[in-house]
Structure formats: C-alpha cells, structure tokens
Amino acid sequence: GPQVSTPIEVGLLRRYISLRWLVIVAILAIVAFTQAGLGVGYPLAPVLGTVGVLVAYNFFFAWWASRPDLARQGRMFANAQIVADLLLLTVLLHLTGGVENPFFLYYFVHIGFGCILLPTRDVYWVTGLAIVLFAALVGAESAGWVSHVHLNGFLPIDLALQGKFV
Numbered sequence: 001g002p003q004v005s006t007p008i009e010v011g012l013l014r015r016y017i018s019l020r021w022l023v024i025v026a027i028l029a030i031v032a033f034t035q036a037g038l039g040v041g042y043p044l045a046p047v048l049g050t051v052g053v054l055v056a057y058n059f060f061f062a063w064w065a066s067r068p069d070l071a072r073q074g075r076m077f078a079n080a081q082i083v084a085d086l087l088l089l090t091v092l093l094h095l096t097g098g099v100e101n102p103f104f105l106y107y108f109v110h111i112g113f114g115c116i117l118l119p120t121r122d123v124y125w126v127t128g129l130a131i132v133l134f135a136a137l138v139g140a141e142s143a144g145w146v147s148h149v150h151l152n153g154f155l156p157i158d159l160a161l162q163g164k165f166v
Contacts, residue, residue: 005074012117013077014065020058020085027051027092040151046095050088057084078117082110082126090133097151099138107134 031047034040061081070077086107093101107130114126141148
C-alpha cells in the first residue's frame with residue numbers, strides 16, 4: 001500500500017517548498033551580482049526563463065502540499081521535488097558555465113535532502129540520477145553535442161575543453 005508519512009515528515013516536505021522560495025531569491029541575487037557586480041557574462045534571458053520555470057513548479061508543489069492526502073503521497077511528493085530540482089539545476093548549470101560553475105556542488109544539497117526525506121533505496125536512486133545528470137552535462141559539452149556556455153570574465157575560455165579539468 002501507499003507509504004504514510006508522519007506529521008514531521010509532512011512538515012519537512014512543506015519546508016522544502018519554503019526553502020525553494022529562498023533559493024529563487026538567492027539565484028536572482030547571484031545573477032545580479034555576477035552580471036553587474038563581477039561582470040561575468042552568460043545569457044541572461046535563458047537563465048531568467050529557467051528561474052521562471054522554478055517559480056512555476058514551486059507554485060505547483062505548494063498546491064500539492066496543501067492537499068489533505070499529502071501524508072499518503074509523501075514519498076512520491078519528495079521524489080518529485082528532488083528530481084525536478086536536479087533537472088532544473090542541470091539546465092541552470094548548463095546555462096551558466098557547466099563544469100566551470102562551482103555551484104555544481106548543489107547536487108549534494110539535493111542528495112542531503114533525499115537522505116532526510118526518502119527511504120535508503122530512493123536515496124541511491126537520487127544519487128545515481130545526480131551523477132548521471134552532471135556527467136551527461138559535462139560529457140555532452142566537452143564532446144560538442146551541446147554548446148558550452150563560457151563564463152566570460154571568470155575563467156580562461158578553453159578550460160571546459162581541457163580534459164584534465166573536465
């Protein structure tokens with residue numbers, strides 16, 4: 001049958017949505033600072049569009065969290081949030097430098113949330129997905145299958161193409 005989440009787990013699931021609102025504000029602040037303050041160049045419109053997608057799906061998750069049957073859907077709800085965030089993080093990383101972007105470490109944040117919110121088997125699955133997504137991004141960019149977005153003014157231009165760095 002369906003896994004029933006405890007009231008504490010349901011609270012954590014809802015808190016994850018609240019944290020995402022803070023992340024949205026932080027992303028916008030980082031974009032403003034890197035573009036205006038540091039002069040780091042990357043395409044602004046696609047990044048802001050990706051943040052728009054993040055806002056939209058956070059509204060969706062907030063709606064889902066308000067449903068009375070959330071306790072019975074806790075595991076599915078947690079997995080959906082983490083997978084959505086991993087996919088969006090991968091797109092955002094691609095648009096802001098790929099392997100050059102130090103924010104790739106945020107994959108670990110989502111794995112950490114998975115450790116708190118999910119059964120062990122699901123944590124392994126989420127960890128594997130994070131590894132595959134980042135490896136696919138870095139591999140696709142270094143192979144030229146997708147264009148690499150260089151962080152102008154941040155790192156040497158050919159760094160993402162150097163095998164040792166990748």
